[in-house]
């Protein structure tokens with residue numbers, strides 16, 4: 001089984017299924033397809049039917065779309081607690097994952113994942129406050145019920161879905177409750193996340209579209225080193 005992923009520093013969607021594969025100890029290889037450089041979109045389209053990553057390759061199966069990949073893994077390995085065991089918790093976890101997939105567009109647009117960066121104070125809080133409020137409410141409810149440290153107690157696919165958002169809170173030092181700060185710490189403490197982060201920090205590539213200084217017009221595209 002192989003997972004095609006984007007740059008580890010920036011690719012939020014790649015991080016999610018990678019964490020599931022790694023945390024649940026599923027044998028796989030990965031291959032980075034860069035999201036920058038000459039003709040990167042054409043090269044991506046040659047490997048991915050949607051022109052996007054991640055893509056899971058398993059035998060004849062070429063499967064894009066993060067949630068489909070996670071569900072395929074959960075089907076393939078029913079003995080692994082990729083989703084919570086309790087049916088109602090599982091429904092809540094899938095609801096949270098779907099909300100993450102379709103929502104939080106302000107946080108996604110204004111505060112891109114950039115694991116190597118630290119940009120406190122750069123985000124206009126008015127632009128992200130509604131998303132911040134919603135995610136803190138959701139996490140607070142789930143963590144209150146489960147007792148943590150992850151949304152449903154043990155790490156599950158729901159946490160994998162929210163891991164990139166957790167990194168944004170840290171990168172941009174967004175103001176959050178103690179409960180949220182503890183959850184962000186729990187994501188950073190996960191061995192699989194640490195492994196991804198260490199590899200992300202080694203990457204030399206810059207993706208201008210995900211750099212806050214370029215997005216906010218402070219720096220010209222192509223000039224960051």
Ligand SMILES: N[C@@H](CCC(=O)N[C@@H](CS)C(=O)NCC(=O)O)C(=O)O
Pocket residue numbers: 006010011012013014035041051052053054064065066067
């Ligand atoms: N709906 C897709 C989104 C995948 C996605 O947008 N991936 C980004 C990288 S994080 C990408 O491939 N971007 C390339 C592009 O938009 O051309 C999923 O759930 O996997």
